[in-house]
Amino acid sequence: LEGNVSGRLGASSSAHARLAAEMNALDPARRKFLGDETPTPVQRGAGEQPALLDKPPMHPAPVYPRRLMAKTRVSYEYSEAEDKSIRLGLFLIVCGIVSLFILCFCWLSPTLQSMQSKPANCTVISVRRLEERFECVFTCGADCKGTSLYPCLQIFVNNSESNSIALLHYDEQQLVLNPKCSYVPKCERDNQKMREDVIRLQHYWSEEGSNQTFTCFFNPQRRPDDVLWQRSHDASVLLHCVLWPMVSLLVGTLIVLLTVCARSLAVRAEAIQKRKFS
Known part of the structure; x- marks a missing residue:
């Protein structure tokens, strides 16, 4: 019985030795596929170029101005208060134009005729x-x-x-x-x-x-x-016909311009802050 056991152990050890020799003879790709992670040096000839895997690591790509602009891009959307102020300015502009036409049609012509006397x-x-x-x-x-x-x-x-x-x-x-x-x-x-x-x-x-x-x-x-x-009309009527519509136009235009300029300055300041911290 002891002789049979020792014979079988010898046969299995010789089989393991043959398998190890075959694994060493395999190329690195097959050994990696079969589970052996041990790398082996690759032999190259005199005129061969180095393999792709042997290239040195590449440096990170530089950040171009377009990418920097994309990082520092800010929103030009108006807030609710700014939107209301712009609407108010446009409303005053429209009211000034309409009132100027109405007053000129109803009062300016009779006043000019009266001033001709x-x-x-x-x-x-x-x-x-x-x-x-x-x-x-x-x-x-x-x-x-x-x-x-x-x-x-x-x-x-x-x-x-x-x-x-x-x-x-x-x-x-x-x-x-x-x-x-x-x-x-x-x-x-x-x-x-x-x-x-x-x-x-x-x-x-x-x-x-x-x-x-x-x-x-x-x-x-x-x-x-x-x-x-x-006279029914004098120079004061002519003054009021032109003055108040022009005041409405001027105030509305100033409101719109100041709101747009304030928003533009705020956007530029926000872009500068993002450039500093990017």
């Missing part, structure tokens, strides 16, 4: 009240309207500039409303009240204003036979 010296020549009555429309509520009658008062004056007789009117509005009469009373339901108003004005110009010289205004190109006691 020249001042002159007028003297009252005669005052008379016509028997003819003119209609006017009064309002007494949201859906209540009616008509009344008022007498026509005419005041003739001597225009020193044209040296001619002209009909005096209170202002441009009454001239357009009724070119035949010098005064148009406020339209009311009571005709008698309007008649008393006209008679009171007639007595004033007949007694106190007779032969009295005062400053009047006339436009020789448009209405040479009519003069105005006062």
Whole structure:
């Protein structure tokens, strides 16, 4: 029995020795595949180039400016407060433009026409009240309207500039409303009240204003036979028509520019900080 055991042990040891010799004879790739991690030196000839695995380690790639810019890139998005301020500035700009067009259309043209009238010296020549009555429309509520009658008062004056007789009117509005009469009373339901108003004005110009010289205004190109006691619009109306829309435009533009400039400076400062710490 002992002889058989020793024979088998000898046979197994000789088999292990043969397997070890075969493993040593294998190339490094097969030995790595079979589990042997022990590296073996590679023999090269005189003209052979070194293998790829034997090259020295490469240095890290340099950081180019484009990559640096990508690292330091910051957001140009506006915050909620900045967005609201920009909207406010744009709203003021739009309001200024719209108001400028509206005021120029409604007030600037009549004001320029009124400014074309020249001042002159007028003297009252005669005052008379016509028997003819003119209609006017009064309002007494949201859906209540009616008509009344008022007498026509005419005041003739001597225009020193044209040296001619002209009909005096209170202002441009009454001239357009009724070119035949010098005064148009406020339209009311009571005709008698309007008649008393006209008679009171007639007595004033007949007694106190007779032969009295005062400053009047006339436009020789448009209405040479009519003069105005006062202008409806003056230079202050023209100033307000241009001033307030321009103020709105200027304030809105300043708000937008300051908000954009502040955001641009903040973005540049943030980019500089990122460059310093990158």
